[in-house]
Amino acid sequence: MTRMTMIEAVRSAMDVSMAKDDNVVVFGEDVGYFGGVFRSTQGLQAKYGRTRCFDTPISESGIVGTAIGMAAYGLKPCVEIQFADYMYPAYDQLTQEAARIRYRSNGDFTCPIVVRMPTGGGIFGGQTHSQSPEALFTHVCGLKVIVPSNPYDAKGLLIAAIEDPDPVMFLEPKRLYNGPFDGHHERPVTPWSKHDLGEVPDGHYTIPIGKAEVRREGSAVTVVAYGTMVHVALAAAEDAGIDAEVIDLRSLLPLDLDTIVKSVSKTGRCVVVHEATLTSGFGAEVAALVQEHCFYQLEAPVVRVAGWDTPYPHAQEWDYFPGPGRVGRALAEVMEA
Amino acid sequence: MVDSARLSLHVPEPAVRPGGQPDFSNVKIAKAGSVPRPEVDVASEDIRDLAYSIIRVLNRDGEAVGPWAGSLSDEELLTGLRNMMKLRAFDARMLMAQRQGKTSFYMQHLGEEAVSCAFRKALIKGDMNFPTYRQAGLLIADDYPMVEMMNQIYSNESDPLRGRQLPIMYSSKEHGFFTISGNLATQYVQAVGWAMASAIKNDSRIAAAWIGDGSTAESDFHSALVFASTYKAPVILNIVNNQWAISTFQGIARGGSGTFAARGLGFGIPALRVDGNDYLAVHAVARWAAERARRNLGPTLIEYVTYRVGAHSTSDDPSAYRPKTESEAWPLGDPVLRLKKHLIVKGAWSEERHVQAEAEIMDEVIEAQRQAEAHGTLHAGGRPSVRDIFEGVYAEMPPHIRRQRQKAGY
Numbered sequence: 001m002t003r004m005t006m007i008e009a010v011r012s013a014m015d016v017s018m019a020k021d022d023n024v025v026v027f028g029e030d031v032g033y034f035g036g037v038f039r040s041t042q043g044l045q046a047k048y049g050r051t052r053c054f055d056t057p058i059s060e061s062g063i064v065g066t067a068i069g070m071a072a073y074g075l076k077p078c079v080e081i082q083f084a085d086y087m088y089p090a091y092d093q094l095t096q097e098a099a100r101i102r103y104r105s106n107g108d109f110t111c112p113i114v115v116r117m118p119t120g121g122g123i124f125g126g127q128t129h130s131q132s133p134e135a136l137f138t139h140v141c142g143l144k145v146i147v148p149s150n151p152y153d154a155k156g157l158l159i160a161a162i163e164d165p166d167p168v169m170f171l172e173p174k175r176l177y178n179g180p181f182d183g184h185h186e187r188p189v190t191p192w193s194k195h196d197l198g199e200v201p202d203g204h205y206t207i208p209i210g211k212a213e214v215r216r217e218g219s220a221v222t223v224v225a226y227g228t229m230v231h232v233a234l235a236a237a238e239d240a241g242i243d244a245e246v247i248d249l250r251s252l253l254p255l256d257l258d259t260i261v262k263s264v265s266k267t268g269r270c271v272v273v274h275e276a277t278l279t280s281g282f283g284a285e286v287a288a289l290v291q292e293h294c295f296y297q298l299e300a301p302v303v304r305v306a307g308w309d310t311p312y313p314h315a316q317e318w319d320y321f322p323g324p325g326r327v328g329r330a331l332a333e334v335m336e337a
Numbered sequence: 338m339v340d341s342a343r344l345s346l347h348v349p350e351p352a353v354r355p356g357g358q359p360d361f362s363n364v365k366i367a368k369a370g371s372v373p374r375p376e377v378d379v380a381s382e383d384i385r386d387l388a389y390s391i392i393r394v395l396n397r398d399g400e401a402v403g404p405w406a407g408s409l410s411d412e413e414l415l416t417g418l419r420n421m422m423k424l425r426a427f428d429a430r431m432l433m434a435q436r437q438g439k440t441s442f443y444m445q446h447l448g449e450e451a452v453s454c455a456f457r458k459a460l461i462k463g464d465m466n467f468p469t470y471r472q473a474g475l476l477i478a479d480d481y482p483m484v485e486m487m488n489q490i491y492s493n494e495s496d497p498l499r500g501r502q503l504p505i506m507y508s509s510k511e512h513g514f515f516t517i518s519g520n521l522a523t524q525y526v527q528a529v530g531w532a533m534a535s536a537i538k539n540d541s542r543i544a545a546a547w548i549g550d551g552s553t554a555e556s557d558f559h560s561a562l563v564f565a566s567t568y569k570a571p572v573i574l575n576i577v578n579n580q581w582a583i584s585t586f587q588g589i590a591r592g593g594s595g596t597f598a599a600r601g602l603g604f605g606i607p608a609l610r611v612d613g614n615d616y617l618a619v620h621a622v623a624r625w626a627a628e629r630a631r632r633n634l635g636p637t638l639i640e641y642v643t644y645r646v647g648a649h650s651t652s653d654d655p656s657a658y659r660p661k662t663e664s665e666a667w668p669l670g671d672p673v674l675r676l677k678k679h680l681i682v683k684g685a686w687s688e689e690r691h692v693q694a695e696a697e698i699m700d701e702v703i704e705a706q707r708q709a710e711a712h713g714t715l716h717a718g719g720r721p722s723v724r725d726i727f728e729g730v731y732a733e734m735p736p737h738i739r740r741q742r743q744k745a746g747y
């Protein structure tokens with residue numbers, strides 16, 4: 001066991017996977033010599049050589065396209081998109097190619113790639129360094145989508161993703177890279193070294209893809225969240241003094257519906273929180289599922305708290321970011337109903 | 338039987354890394370004045386050499402020599418010097434402002450001032466640039482107010498972009514400066530589309546596309562070349578080769594042979610390489626390309642050979658990936674000092690006037706900064722309204738955003 005930041009946990013997952021299987025290759029922009037702009041691949045090139053961890057031209061479509069070809073050959077590429085905002089140039093490769101190769105070739109070819117990308121806001125990244133595009137992936141059949149909320153999960157889930165036989169989108173909330181942010185941006189960040197989930201096994205372990213985790217037990221209301229918003233939800237429940245149950249989805253596709261349904265059936269109320277824009281966001285999917293599966297147990301309409309339907313602003317990002325205040329108001333709203 | 342060996346992957350590496358001796362022996366530098374100047378209606382295949390050499394006007398002694406010399410008067414050159422000095426002073430102050438926490442981020446132009454400052458003077462009002470984040474000289478050289486630029490950088494209450502954009506991602510239609518995206522290369526092909534529209538409307542205005550050496554690897558670059566060559570769009574396709582793309586050396590995007598300019602040849606686009614630190618050469622080549630575009634002769638591709646002396650941005654530490662002394666070893670010198678020397682040699686300038694101009698310019702920049710800061714900085718003073726988050730997503734605000742705005746309390 002070692003206390004790690006999420007960046008270190010992500011790096012450790014790649015390290016363990018590369019050591020275990022020499023078909024695992026890691027590449028992307030500035031990933032090789034420099035170790036990535038967030039340093040998540042630091043040291044991998046020195047350890048495994050320039051042919052297993054290397055810099056690429058700035059071409060997201062090229063990165064994903066070559067990864068697909070390598071996967072068809074038999075390698076297991078784990079590639080980095082420098083910011084989730086820059087995955088759009090590769091979107092065509094992901095949705096039309098990677099996601100469909102198994103299906104259209106009837107299993108003759110498969111595509112076991114992992115596409116990692118720092119996601120979300122809260123670092124003054126402006127409209128092109130703050131986005132949360134998970135819903136664009138959850139809408140695509142053939143992909144898997146993961147958003148970890150802590151170092152322990154990040155490592156176990158990333159190893160599972162690398163070992164998964166299908167393409168996995170791995171979204172890393174960059175606001176959590178160094179600490180378990182609780183939504184109060186004016187307060188100092190507590191480091192992962194002071195958090196239970198910052199304690200990470202050194203070697204190989206996996207966390208199953210598709211299993212949610214209950215982070216806080218409660219009986220009054222269910223809060224469904226993932227990534228940075230798990231911490232915001234926990235803070236909001238504390239601040240509001242509400243007996244909320246907080247579910248960390250961890251994996252959006254496939255989704256652990258059972259855990260959600262079990263919880264909402266118990267509490268009768270549900271708030272879904274995410275950082276991505278509201279309209280057609282993943283929260284809509286959760287709300288619809290809760291409505292479909294828990295309608296007769298519901299004592300209040302499902303409420304979503306999300307980013308506004310605008311591009312992510314630079315100067316006003318804390319007014320954009322769903323903080324504990326907004327989550328708290330939503331909790332109060334469902335409790336009153 | 339076919340001979341087969343164990344295969345191995347080739348991953349390019351720069352000549353040196355931190356701790357090593359800077360090495361630019363690979364940069365083949367033509368003598369100033371030695372590269373011919375063809376007629377603007379020349380065929381691309383007849384000037385293939387120009388994609389491999391480097392057009393230069395200023396020689397070591399500060400004289401302007403050869404067929405590309407003489408496109409600018411003394412007065413124009415003095416303006417050029419002033420603009421480059423302004424950009425440098427602006428950079429210095431804004432870099433400091435970022436370090437002082439007055440904004441989140443900044444990107445400077447150190448060593449690359451000649452490229453955008455000289456290029457702007459080859460365009461005329463109405464032409465449109467689709468710039469990257471390292472061409473603020475296009476605005477400075479067009480006398481766009483520095484206070485406005487700073488308001489943008491500070492995201493303050495007078496920010497023309499209302500706090501929505503990262504610092505330095507300016508926008509000014511009036512000054513022929515298309516709004517910067519942040520996604521590399523996407524705008525290269527937009528510039529071609531803009532130029533095509535101008536041709537469809539039998540207009541006389543032309544466009545300029547901008548890209549860095551690293552970003553030429555984006556597919557949008559190649560799409561842009563295809564469209565530009567197919568439709569002979571009136572566009573100047575600029576590639577600023579400053580040797581580095583964050584930590585990645587130019588050889589990663591370019592491969593082991595050829596030049597960035599030569600990429601144009603395969604598309605039948607006339608391609609030239611120019612000394613990006615030579616104000617006179619940049620201007621002369623840009624004017625040549627602009628004339629071609631205006632005469633409906635189609636696109637020109639220009640590679641500016643320069644060096645990014647500063648860090649990539651305020652978030653970058655170049656000493657982690659390249660020798661600290663590499664910028665001093667750059668063989669094409671400093672654009673400001675070279676033009677200064679030329680003007681002194683011509684008797685149009687002096688050391689004393691330069692020192693005085695430096696002080697005047699710094700005063701001007703500091704005064705602009707004072708005015709901008711009166712409107713606030715990122716973390717202090719006036720800032721755009723939260724209401725501005727919701728405005729302008731569409732021409733008319735749709736109901737769902739209006740509801741959200743009300744929810745936010747605005």
Ligand SMILES: Cc1ncc(C[n+]2csc(CCOP(=O)(O)OP(=O)(O)O)c2C)c(N)n1
Nearest residue numbers: 086471519520521549550551552581582583
């Ligand atoms: C599509 C896209 N991918 C990655 C980035 C992150 N990024 C910003 S600048 C940069 C390097 C650009 O290098 P180059 O094109 O050589 O231009 P320079 O900064 O040297 O002027 C990278 C990788 C981005 N902004 N957009």
